[in-house]
Amino acid sequence: MDTLRGHDVANDQDDFDYAADAGIETPLAVASDERRLHVRAYNYWASLLGERSLPSIEDLNPDELEEFGPRSVLLDFSSGIDNPAIVYLGTALREECEIDSSISHINDVPARSLLSRLTDHYLQIIANAAPVGFEAEFINQRNADILYRGILMPFSSDDDTIDFIYGVINWKEAVTGDAADNLEREVQEALRTAPPRPVSAPLWADGPAADAAMGLPLEDETLDLAGMEAPAEDASLADWLAFARDSAEEASQSESRSHGALYRAIGLAYDFALAAQDAAEDYAEMLSDAGIKAQARSPMTAVIKLVFGATYDKTRIAEYATVLDHGWAAGMDRGAMAGYLENYAGGIKALVRDERALRRAERPVKTDRQDKARAALKTATAMAPETVTTDADGLAVVIARREGDGTLSIVAALPEGSDLCRRVVLATQG
Known part of the structure; x- marks a missing residue:
């Protein structure tokens, strides 16, 4: 039997920076890595909103979401809410539920599978028109005690009707009996003898309200472009990458959380992209060495991964790639990006919002x-x-x-x- 548990979001503010009225039920006693997966999933959903009431389904491509895709499901309600179609099911979730390709609708899902627990909550999305998070445990089809945590997020094809829902779920098998007792004793002993943990805070908050993470100023500061080092005109592509990576590391370690450092890092990433245009073979070799695949649909994503790291926050990667796409389309010159971001009203957050709104406006209107x-x-x-x-x-x-x-x-x-x-x-x- 499922045992849903929840408490006030303020009690876990370090892990949940989004507002309680967003519809998220804050779970109890879940490891921070599991919490943050769903925080990042929520942040990704929020990053697609722009000026819309609901994110556009056209902006969602689960196959490209390396972090969420394998543990996610996409439901299509365009033919009705009683039995939505399953239009995407991640490989990890499919394997856990032992589901083959014959299952195409909610009513086909085995009752004791993990997927059935995720889809049990979809009517809450329709009622709230906002993401809904949940945590529970149950006995699965293999008679294993499974702890799971999920979030469902609404999408729309017309910014009015919720006709798609994207769900991300995390799970693990519970430890029971003597093994659980022994583990509890070992954990308590480790905590008792562990040295004090230094207090630290993330450079940019995870929540969508964290304007600083998106480029809004934290204090009255200006970006001093004078005296900033940059590679020489005849520098190799490796030199450009090294400068860009050093700048990205400096931005990540900046104790002042200066948006100027971030602007410079993104600016050097853009300059690296320009340099890569003239050294295609070297660039391809760098991508191969780093195990990064270039995407024809979003070529700047690979540039950001090379500079900031392939494991960098996926939402930030998408945002910074959008910034680079904007500069590329505008024919921006080398060295101009950092100053451009400094003078853009609203910074990165506003630029990403405006760029995505422009892309949506350019798409052909689909007939219902x-x-x-x-x-x-x-x-x-x-x-x-x-x-x-x-x-x-x-x-x-x-x-x-x-x-x-x-x-x-x-x-x-x-x-x-x-x-x-x-x-x-x-x-x-x-």
Whole structure:
């Protein structure tokens, strides 16, 4: 039986920087790495909002989310909320649930699988129109005691209707019996004898309200570009990368949390990208050595990973790559990016928001799926009644169209035995 637990978000502020009214139930006694996975998932969702009420489903590509993708699921509600389609299921989650490709909808999910626990909460998303987090434990299909923690986040195709939900879940098998007692004693002894832990704080807060992390100033400071070292014009690509990496490290270690240091690091990353354009073979070799794959859809992501590290926060990587894309499209000169960010109203946060809004505005408008389906049925060829498949009781659920002469024509029929067909039959009886 699931045992949901939660308490006020303020009690875990170090790990949950987003607001309590966002719909997140703060879990109890979960390791910090597990907490932060879901904080990062939430931050990623928040970074896609821009000026929208809900993030656009077009901005989500789970295959490219190396951190979340394997442990995530994407549900499609465009055909109704009763039995949403599973349009993406991460490899790790699929293996844990022992699910094959035949499962395509929520109603197909085995009742005692971990995926069923994640999808049990999706109606909360529809009601709250905000992310919902949860923690529980249960006995899975292998009779193992599983502790899990998940977050579900709404997406929309029209900024109005929640027609997609993206879920990320973490899990582990609970230790029980004598093994749990022994582990508890060992942990307590280790804590008793451990030296005091130095107090430290993250350079930039994880929460979406942390403006400094996104480029807003923390104090009245200006970026002093004078005297900043930079590679010579004839420097090698390796020299450009070394300078950019040193600057990124300086920004990460900056005790003053200066946004100027971050601007300079991003500026040098952009300069490195310019230099890589003239040294394509060297750049390809660097990517190969680092185990980084260039993406045609977002080429600047590889640049940011080379400079800031492939394990750097995925949300920040996406944001900084967007900044570099902006500079590239504008034909920005070498050495100009840092000053440009300093003078951009709102800094990195505003630039990323504006760039994403521009990209959405440039996309062709998609016709609503329901409108397409209705238009097709309006002109569909009428079916002969004898071709409609019925069940053992001679019943079928069909879609009829009123013709100009007042008669009804059958233009579609639900598959016999389908779950939707059964629910329609039940609905007709009140």
